[in-house]
Amino acid sequence: MAIAETELGGAADANSLPAPVGAQQLPPRDLQRTFQLLLATVWLLDAVLQLQPFMFTRGSNGLSGMLNGMASGNPGWIAHTITWNGSIVYHQPILTNAAFASIQFLIAFGIVWRRTTTAALGLSAVWALGVWWFGEGAGGIFLGTATPFGGGPGGVLFYAVLAVLLWPSEGSDQPFVAARTVGVRVAKGIWAAVWGILAVLALVGSGRSPQALHDLVAKVDNGQPGWLAHIDRSSASLFLHHGTTAAILLALVCVIVASGVFLSPQPAQVTIVLAIVVFAAIWVAVQDFGGILAGGATDPNSGLPILLFALAYWPQAERRPSRSNPRSVPMPTTVEV
Amino acid sequence: MGTPTWLYYLFGTLMFAVAGYCLVLLVLSVTARRPAGRDVDISHTLMGVAMAGMFVPAWAFGPNAVWELAFGMLLVWFVVRTVQSIQRFGPHVPHALVHAVMSFAMILMYWFPRGLTSGSGSMSMSGTPGGVHLDAGLGLLLALVFLGSAIFTLASPDKGASHHGTHLPAYAMSGATSAGSESTSGGGSDGVTGHVEALVAIPWLEDLSHVVMCIGMAFMLILMI
Numbered sequence: 001m002a003i004a005e006t007e008l009g010g011a012a013d014a015n016s017l018p019a020p021v022g023a024q025q026l027p028p029r030d031l032q033r034t035f036q037l038l039l040a041t042v043w044l045l046d047a048v049l050q051l052q053p054f055m056f057t058r059g060s061n062g063l064s065g066m067l068n069g070m071a072s073g074n075p076g077w078i079a080h081t082i083t084w085n086g087s088i089v090y091h092q093p094i095l096t097n098a099a100f101a102s103i104q105f106l107i108a109f110g111i112v113w114r115r116t117t118t119a120a121l122g123l124s125a126v127w128a129l130g131v132w133w134f135g136e137g138a139g140g141i142f143l144g145t146a147t148p149f150g151g152g153p154g155g156v157l158f159y160a161v162l163a164v165l166l167w168p169s170e171g172s173d174q175p176f177v178a179a180r181t182v183g184v185r186v187a188k189g190i191w192a193a194v195w196g197i198l199a200v201l202a203l204v205g206s207g208r209s210p211q212a213l214h215d216l217v218a219k220v221d222n223g224q225p226g227w228l229a230h231i232d233r234s235s236a237s238l239f240l241h242h243g244t245t246a247a248i249l250l251a252l253v254c255v256i257v258a259s260g261v262f263l264s265p266q267p268a269q270v271t272i273v274l275a276i277v278v279f280a281a282i283w284v285a286v287q288d289f290g291g292i293l294a295g296g297a298t299d300p301n302s303g304l305p306i307l308l309f310a311l312a313y314w315p316q317a318e319r320r321p322s323r324s325n326p327r328s329v330p331m332p333t334t335v336e337v
Numbered sequence: 338m339g340t341p342t343w344l345y346y347l348f349g350t351l352m353f354a355v356a357g358y359c360l361v362l363l364v365l366s367v368t369a370r371r372p373a374g375r376d377v378d379i380s381h382t383l384m385g386v387a388m389a390g391m392f393v394p395a396w397a398f399g400p401n402a403v404w405e406l407a408f409g410m411l412l413v414w415f416v417v418r419t420v421q422s423i424q425r426f427g428p429h430v431p432h433a434l435v436h437a438v439m440s441f442a443m444i445l446m447y448w449f450p451r452g453l454t455s456g457s458g459s460m461s462m463s464g465t466p467g468g469v470h471l472d473a474g475l476g477l478l479l480a481l482v483f484l485g486s487a488i489f490t491l492a493s494p495d496k497g498a499s500h501h502g503t504h505l506p507a508y509a510m511s512g513a514t515s516a517g518s519e520s521t522s523g524g525g526s527d528g529v530t531g532h533v534e535a536l537v538a539i540p541w542l543e544d545l546s547h548v549v550m551c552i553g554m555a556f557m558l559i560l561m562i
Contacts, residue, residue: 037488044484048556056341094341112491225473293473295562 031177035312036121036166039159040111042308043124046299047104049292055097063097064090066298070137073145078138085134103127114168121163128160135298144205148198148250148279148302149286150216152207155302158309161190165312175265178312188261191313195258195275202251210243217286223294228284235285253278257310265315275310279303349392352553355546356385361537362500368530374500374543376418380411380436381550384443388553391446405447412440432498435486442479442554445471446561473562480555487551490544497540499547 055063067086071079089096107127110120132139132154139146139154146152169181179187206212217236221229239246253274260271283289283303290301359381366375387404390397415437422431449471490499 033492037492038485040492041481041485041488044488044552045481045555048480048484048552048559051344051556052559053341053344056344108488109491112488227472228474289474289477292477292559293562295473 031173031316032166032168032180035162035177035308036111036117036168038308039124039162039166040108040120042159042300042304043104043111044108047101047108049298050097050101050104052295054296055101055298056094058090058093061296062090062093063100064093067134070135073143074137075142078133078142082134082137117168121167125160125163128156128163131156131299132160141201145207145212146201146205147207147213147216147247148202148254149207149213149247149282151287151290151302152201153197155290155299155305158302158305161194162305162309162312165190165309173316175315176313177316178309187313191261192258194309195254199251199254199258202247202254208244208247210240213239213243213246217288220288220291220294223296224288225293228288228293231285232288250278261313265317268313268315272310272314276307279306279310283307345392348553348556349389349396351549352385352389352392353396354385355550355553356382356389358537358542358546359385361533362543365530365534365538369534374497376411376414377432377436377500377547380415380440381546383407383411384439384550384554387443388550388557391557392553401447405444408440408443408447412437412444415440432501435482435499438479438482439550439554442483442558445475445479446557449561471558471561476558476562480558483551483555483558487548487555490547490551493544497543500540500543 054061057063059065060069064086067089068083071082071086073079074082103123104127107120107124110116110123113120136151136154136156137143139152139157140150141153146154165178165182165187167181171180173180175184176187178191182190201207214236217232217239221232221236224232257271257275260268260275263271280303283301283306287301287303288294289297290299290303291297292300359378363375363378363382366372366378383404387408415433418433419431419437422433423429486499493499
């Protein structure tokens, strides 16, 4: 047990070992930084998903086929831009996909390195908008299929919103992390706008059609592990029989959540928990984790980024300590890796 | 347009590089009689070689049972180290925990080689459909843990913590250069060993090897889904 003894301070004089570094010198947790790193983790996941073998291939199962599939149904001028991009990818699948993956690695690692965090978040926002347009067909907004159940108005849009909200700045995490850079009023406006849009999208177009909602689940059902396919069957059946009711309920939830940010901290927490529970359930039971488990996805869809977005608005009761008195708050749990 | 074998060779090479680097660290720590981080060096060396064999079948060797046994022992070791660390320092996430999870993932990769076939006693990438396979949900969860570990390791101000934890201030905080002349375990290193150690046992490089290993394992798990 020599190694254990070393970490434990040696068998002879365990009590003389200095206090753990984590408890001795760890600065107070910077929540904005933590959220930036969580966003970087999601980008890293996207980068790794981009490296899946089929992404380097041509044809309907490759990236170009996936992109071209987003064009169908969209207005002509939008479809043209998407197919134009798809044709470039078709002719150079390895080069373009390697470049796409590299950019996502760049964003992830760029966010981590403090000197490039700002630039990486900027690139994150720009790249997310590009992916939303070319890779998600503008989220299906122009098709009337952008229901939040299916990820509408586009999961990657939340990356862009998060990049703005998490733009590096000094200041307090009160009343919530999302307000630290843009200010409380703007942050609340963004929150209300996002949830208001989600409420509308839940009700317009095919978002409230039982058959469309049923098909939404059915089309991602293939290739899922047994336990998830079982959940899918339940949610598909629910949508088929109560699709409209589910859409109205989701819209109602979104309206309640939208108003939550204007309430006092405790009711606000309740609405955020409601948002987290509902969208976690949607992410699992409807979006199937973005289809990752079936082995053909490029991102985790909107469920995961919405959860991050919601958590960024969690009311912070404790004031962030000043640099001159970093010990004025209870020390956070040590995290070594 | 076929499967990008160059990508597998790239990852295989990276895995071998990590294994080689950690082997050098291991030799240096033995020479200097400094056991700190030796368990991580051993595990990364084994994982690097095993992962390289998964990415590039031609580089695989040894029966799976031996690899499973090795990673099983590492899993037990790191679980014990995790418990010891929590007992000693209170509630926290010890660096040994992520290495325990990595060892667990390696065992799963050998147990459920979906998309990989057993050939010549080792895994290869050619794949056969059907059969018992790793639950995709568990695979995704592990991949997320490793990617998160990669990001938070890179961002950590405690360089070298992925190998040594944050409970060894002399080594983890000031780096191997100072540790070369002031061993944390009473051992010593001087002359050529100390010089080489100062060159290669750099905390950020140790973290980088952990990051590369995490990304390689996450990618393999995604491939297995």
